[in-house]
Amino acid sequence: MPALTRDEAQNRARLLDVHHCTVDLDLTRGDEHFASTAVIRFTARTDGDTFVEIKPATLHRITLDGTHIDPARLDDNRIPLQLNAGQHELRVEADMRYSRTGEGMHRFTDPADGETYTYTQLFMEDVQRVFAAFDQPDLKAVFEASVTAPAQWTVLGNAIATPTPTGQDTTTRWQFAPTQPISTYLVAFAAGPWHSVRTQHAGLPFGLHCRRSLAPYLDADATEILDITRRCYDRYHELFDEPYPFDSYDQAFVPEFNAGAMENPGLVTFRDEFLHRSAVTDTERQLRGIVIAHEMAHMWFGDLVTLTWWDDIWLNESFAEYMGYQVLGEATRFTDTWTGFAIDRKSWGYDADQRPSTHPVAPATDAVHDTSQAMLNFDGISYAKGASALRQLVAWLGEKDFLAGINDHFARHRFANATLADFIDSLARATTRDVHAWAERWLRTTGVDTLTPDITTTADAWHLTVRHQGIRPHHLAIGLYDETPTGQLALRERVETDLTPETGSDHALHFTGPRPALLLLNDQDLTYAKVRLDHTSWNTALRSLSRLDGGDNGADGALTRAVLWNAARDMVRDGELAPERYLDAARAHLPHENDNAIVQGVLAFARTHIADHCTTPADRPTALATITTLCHDLLHRTDSPATGVRLTAVRALIDSATDPRPLQDWLREGTTPGTIPLDPELRWRVLARLAVLGAIDENDITAELTRDPSATGQEGAARCRASLPDPTAKEAAWHAMYDPQHRPELSNYLFAATAQGFWRAEQPDLLRPYVERYYHDAVALAARRGPAIAALAGRQGFPHTLVEHRTLHLGEECLRTGEPGPSLRRHLADQLDDLRRALTARTAQHR
Template sequence: MPVLTCDEAQTRARLLDVHRYEIDLDLTRGDEHFRSTTVIHFTARNSGDTFVELKPATLHTVRLDGTPLDPATLDDNRLPLTLTAGPHELHVEADMRYSRTGEGMHRFTDPADGETYLYTQTFIDDAQRVFAAFDQPDLKAVYDATVTAPPHWTVLGNARATRVGPPAQGRWHLATTKPLSTYFVAFAAGPWHSVHTEHAGLPFALHCRRSLAPHLDADAGELLDITRRCFDRYHEIFDEPYPFDSYDQAFVPEFNAGAMENPGLVTFRDEFVYRSAVTDTERQTRGMVIAHEMAHMWFGDLVTLRWWDDIWLNESFAEYMGYQVLADATRFTGTWTDFAIARKSWGYDADQRPSTHPVAPAPGAVTDTASALLNFDGISYAKGASALRQLVTWLGEKDFLAGINDHFSRHRFGNATLADFIDSLDRHSSRDVPTWAAHWLRTSGVDTLTPHTPPPPPPAPGDWSSTTTAPAPPPHRRPLRPHPDDPHALTPRTPLTLDLPADGHTPVLDLPGPRPALVLLNDGDLTYAKVRLDPDSWTTALTSLSSLPDPLTRAVLWNAARDMVRDAELAPAAYLDAARAHLPHENDIAITQGVLAFARTAIADHYTTAKDRPAALATLTDLCHDLLTRTEGTDAHGLRLTAVRTLISSATTPTTLQDWLAAGTVPAGPALDPELRWGILARLAVLGATTTADIDAELTRDPSATGQEGAARCRAALPDPVTKEAAWHAMYGGDDLSNYLFTATAQGFWQPEQTDLLRPYLDRYYPDAVAVAARRGPALAVAAGRDGFPRTLIDEENLRRGEQCLRDADPTPALRRRLTDQLDDLRRALAIHAAQG
C-alpha cells in the first residue's frame, strides 16, 4: 500500500481547499463489514490531478460532480481525480472492513456478556479505513455525520449526538463539528454504560462497556473531579475557551495507545477502568493521561501541526501540561517525581539508540506517514516534555504562557509549524528562543554532566570548589545542590542555579564552608541530562539515599544509578544491593515502583548473567518481604501491593504462591483480586507448577476480556513443547488473534527460565515476524517487534540473526524500528555481561 509522502501532501494542499465532509455509516450489516458513504465538498484552486484515499472491502460507486467514475481505477488505497478549477463534490459509497488490530473501525465482542462495541482510531492515515478522505492534517474541514446502529446502542462522536427518527431505526445525527483534521474524526458505538454530568455549561460524560459498569461507577467521582479541575485550570491559563461543544471520555477495549485526543470524544484504553486494586501512583498516572489529552484540545486540536515532522508540537506540550496541570489542580502533587523515575528514562533510552532523532526533525526529514508513525516515542513525549520544562524554567512561566496564548490566537482552527511556535514565544520573551530551539529541538543525544569536586587539602577543610563538564552540550540551566558533611543528616543547603553554556565548560566555583558530603547536579530534575556523582558523593548516596528528605532528589539519584548500570559503570548487583538497603525505608510509591520495575525486568532478566540470576531474584524476594513486614498493619496499601506484585514475578519456587492462591489472600493482605490471581498463575506456569486445566478453571472464574488475555499469557508460558508450538501458531500461523491477544501470548512465550526449550524458535522468529508485520499492518508489527522479540536469548547468535534480518529481509518500517531498538538493547546487555566478567 502506498503511503502519503510529505511532497505529495504539500502538492495536494496547494491544489485543494476542503470545506465539508458528509459521512453516513451503517453499522448494521454484519460482523465483517460496514457501509460508508462520504460526500466531500472542496475547491480546486486550479486544474490538476490528485487523489483521494480509501481502503475499502468493496468500492461500489464514485461520482465527481454527478459524473460516475470507474471504481476499478482505485489503485490500492488511492482513487485518482482529474479536476478543473473551482468547486467540486465527490460522492463515494463503499463497504469497509472492521478491524481486530485497533486501527480504523475496531470491533470487539465482550466475552463477559456477548455485547459488541465499535470505535474508530483514525490516527495518522487510518481515516481512510472508515471513510473516503484527503487524509492529511493540513486539509481541515467541518464534518456532518449520521450513523445507523442497532436500536439499543448509543452512538458517540466529535460533537453532540442525538437520535433521529423512530428509535427502532437506530439513526443518530451528530452536530456539525469545528474544522478538524481527518485524523481526529471519531465514532464510538455500542451499548455503552454512561455517566453524565454538566460543567461550565457543557455536557461531560464517561462511557465504558457494560461489563465494566460497577468499576466505572466506583471511580466516576474521582474521574469527573479530575476532569473538572483540569478543565478549570486550563481556562485559568489559556485565553482561548474550550473550543468544542461537549466533552466525552470513552474507555474502549483493545486500544493500542494510552489514549487519543479526538476533539470532544477522547478515547482511553479501558484498563484505566480498574477492576483490581491499584496504587495511588497508578491513579495519578490515569489523572495525568486525562490532563494530557485535555491539553490536546488546544494544542493539537485547536492548533494542529501542518505535517508530521512537528508531532512534538502535540505530544511534548501535552506531556508537559499533563504533569504540570495535574499537580496544580488536584491532590496529585507528586507528578514530577513520577515523571522523573518512571517516564523520563523512556526518553533517555530512546535518545541513546541508533534510531534517535531530534525532538523536532528538520523540515523534510519525516518523508512519509510510515516514518511519521515511528516518531511517537520517548523523544517526542518524555524528552520533549523535559525540554519544555527546562524552557519554562529558563523563560519564566509568565512569558511562556503569554507566548502559548499568542500562538493559539494566531492559528486557531488552523495549522502551524515549529517556526510559528518559536516566533510566538520569542515575541513575549527577552531570551533568545530560536537559539534555544536550535540547541534543544534540532539536535539528538543525551548529555552526561559530571561534577569535579576535589577533596579539601589537609589538615583544614577550608572552602570547596566544583566544576562541571559535558561533551559540547546544548545550554543547560541546572541546579547544583550541596548537602552537609554529615552523611547521616543530609539536610540540603541552598541550591545553586547555574547556566551551563553550550561550550560544555563552567568556571570553577569557589564556595565557602566545608566540602559537602553530597554534591548533586540537576537536583529537582529540571534539565534533561544524565548526571554522575564524584566518588565521595556516590559513597554518601549509597549509605544515605533513603534519608534525603525530597523525593525528587532521591529520584535523580536512582536515575543516576540506573544510567550507570546501563552504561556498564555500575554492577547490576550493586544496584540491587542499594535497592535492598534503601527501598524498605522508602515511602514514595512512584520511586518504589520505578526502582523495583527496573530491578525486576532490566536487571534480573537482561543485565544479570544466567549464573547470577537466582541471586538477583533472591535479593528482590528478600527486599519485598522486608517491605511487607514494615507495612503490615499500616495504611501503606500501595507499597504492599507493589511488593506483592514483585514477589509474585520473582518467585523461584511455587509453594508460597500456591498457598496464597488457595487462601485467596496474602497473609495480612491484600486479598487476591483478578490481577493478582492471574499474575500468580502466570508465574506458576513459568515454573511448570500449573496445568491447562487450572488455567481453564481460572478463566471460568474470570471470563472477562482481561481473563482471556491472562489465560493466553499463562498457556504460552507453560514449559511444554506442545503448548509452545500452539502459542507460536496462534501468533504467526493465522490472523485470528486480536492485537491484545497477540500481545498477551507473546508476553507469556519468552521466559528466561526456559532458554533451552525456546532456543529453536530463534530460527523462526525473524522470518515469521517479517511476514506477520507485512500481512497484518503496523499495530501487529509493533507487537511482534516489542513483546514478540526473543528477549531472553541474550547472546551473539540472536544479535547476528537480527542484524541479518535488518540487512536482508526488508521488514516493514514499524517492525524495522522495533528490531533496531531491540538489537541495540541486546548489545547493551551483552556489554554489561562482559563488564561483569
C-alpha cells in the same frame, strides 16, 4: 497501502481548500463490514490532478460533481481525480472492514456478556479505513456525521448527537452537530450498548462511557475521574486565553486500544484498563489522572492548533505530556507528579535518545518524508524528551513568558495549522531571550548530554567544575547535602545556575566552607541530561540515600531521590555500574522509601532489566533471591497500605518466585503476605508465575478462565498457556501468533498477551529453536497484518530474554537481508541495541 509523502501532501494542500465533509456510516450490516458514504465539498485553486484515499472492502460508487467515476480506477488506496479550478463535490460509497487490530473501525465482542462495541482510531492515516478523505492534517474541514446503529446502542462522536427513528424497531440513526474545522485523523466514533455517567460542567455536557461489563468499576471511580476532569478543565482556562473550543466533552474507555488514549475533539478514547477491576496503587491512579490532563491539553495543542506535517509531532505530544504532569500537579491532590515523570517516563526518553534510531525532538522536515516514517517518531523522544525540554524551557524562560507565547500561538493559529517556526516566533514575541538559538540546540539535535562533577578542596573552600559533554545550554539546580548526626541527608543549599556552550565544556563554581557530603547535579530534575556523581557523593548516596531530606517540601526529597536512582540506572545501562551493586542499593534503601513511584520504578528495573537481561544465568537465582528478600522487607516495614508500596511489593514478589509452594498456598487462602486479597489481577499474575515454573496445567488455566471469563481473563489465559514450559504449548502459542492459517487471527491484545507469556527467562533451552523462526515469521506477519501488529511483534514478541550473541547476530542479519517493514525494522533496531547494552552490562558483573 502506499504511504503519503510530504511532497504529495504539500502539492495537494496547494491545490485544494476543503470546506465540509458529510460522513454517513451504517453499523447494522453484520460482523465483518459496515457501510460508508462520504461527501466532500472542496475548492480546487487551479486545474490539476490529485487523489482521495480510501481502503474499502468493496467500492460501490464514486461521483465527482454528479459524474460517475469507474470504481475500477481505485489504485490500492487512492482514487485519482482530475480537477478544474473551482468548487467540487465528491461522493464515495463503499463497504468497509471492521478491524481486530485497533486500527480504523475496531470491533470487539465482550466475552463476559456477548455485547459488541465498535470504535474508531483514525490517527495518522487510518481514516481511509472508515471513509474516503483527503487524509492529511493541514486539510481541515467541518465534519457533519450520521451513524445508523442497532437500537439498543449509543453512538458517540466529536459533537453532540441526536438519535432519530429510522422507521425500523431494530435500528436508530444518530445525527451529530457540525464540528469546528478539524483534521481528518481527529474524527471519532464509538458505538455500542455503553454504560454512561453524565454530568454538566461550565455549561457543557460531560460524559464517561464504558462497556456494560465494566460498569461497576466506572461507577466506583466516576467521582474521582470527573473531579480530575473538572479541575483540569478549570486550570486550563486559567492558563489559556482561548476557551475550550468544542461543544461537549466525552471520555470513552474502550477495549483493545493500542495507545494509552487519543485526543479526538469532544470524544477522548482511553484504553479501558484505566478502569481498574482490581486493587491499584495511588501511583497508578495518578497516571490515569495524568493521561486525562494530557488528552485535555490536546484540545488546544493539536486539535485547536494542529501541526502542518508530521515532522512537528512534538507540537502535539511534547506539550500535552508537559502540561499533563504540570496541570495535574497544580489542580488536584496529586501534587508530586514530576517524581513519577522522573523515575518512569524520563528514562523512556533517555533510552530512546541513546539508540541508533534516535532523532531530534523536532526533526528536519525532509527527515519525515512520509507517514510511515512519521509513525515511528511517536516514541520516548517525542513524548518524554520533548516534555523534558519544555520543562527546561520554562525554567530558563520563566512561566509568565512561556504562557504568553503559548497564548499568542493559539490566537494566531486557532482552527488552523502551524509549524515549529510559527511557535518559536510566538515565544520570541513574549521574551527578550534568544528562543530561536535555544530551539536549534534543544529541538534540532539528538543524544543526551552528560554532566560530571569534579571537586577540589582547600582549607576553607571547595571548587566545583562541571564537565559538560554535549552542546545544549542548561539551567539547572545543584543540590548540596550534609549528613546530620542522626544519619539524615539534609539540604544545605540548592544553587541554580546556567551552563552555556559558549563558556566551553568546563563550568567552574566556587564555594566557601566544607564540601558537602553529597553534591547532586540537576537536583529537582529541571533539565534533561545524564548526571554522574563524584566518588564521595556516590558513597554517601549508597550509605544514606533513603534518608535524604529535600527541604521544606517533602516532594522535593522524593524528586531528588528519583534523580539519584536514575543516575544509578544510567550507569548500569552504560556498563559503569555492576548490576548487583544496583540490587545492593535497592536492598538497602528501598524498604525505607515512602514514595511508591520510586518503589515501583526501581523494582521494575531490578526485576526486568537486571534479573532478566543484565544478569548472567548463573547469577540470576541470586538476583531473584535479593529481590524476594527486598519485597518481604517492604511488606514488613511499610505501615500503611494506602501508599501502594505493599501492593507493589506483592506484585514483584509473585513475579520473582522460584518456589511454587507459597504461590499455591496464596491461591488456596485467597490472600498474600501483607493481607492483600487475591483479586482477579493478582490471581492471574500468580497463575502466570506458576505456569512459568511448570506448577499448573491446562486444566488449572481453564478453571480460572471459568471463574473469570472477562476479556482480561481471556488475555490472562493466553499469557499462562504461552508460559507453560512444554514444547506442545510453545508450538501452539507460536502457531496462534504467526501462522496465517490460524483462525481467528489473534486480536492485538491477545497477540500481546501470548507474546508476553512466550519468552520466559527460565526456559532458554526450550526457546532457542524459536529465535531463528522469529526473525523469519515476524517479517511475514508484519507484512500481512500491518503496523500495529508489527509493533507488538517487535516489542513483546522479541526474544528479549535470550541475551546471547546468536540472538544479536540473527537480528542484525534480519535487518540487513530480511526486509522488515518500517514499523518492525524500527522496533528490531531498538531491541537489538538494548540487547547489546545487556551483554555489556553482564561484563560489568562483579566489578
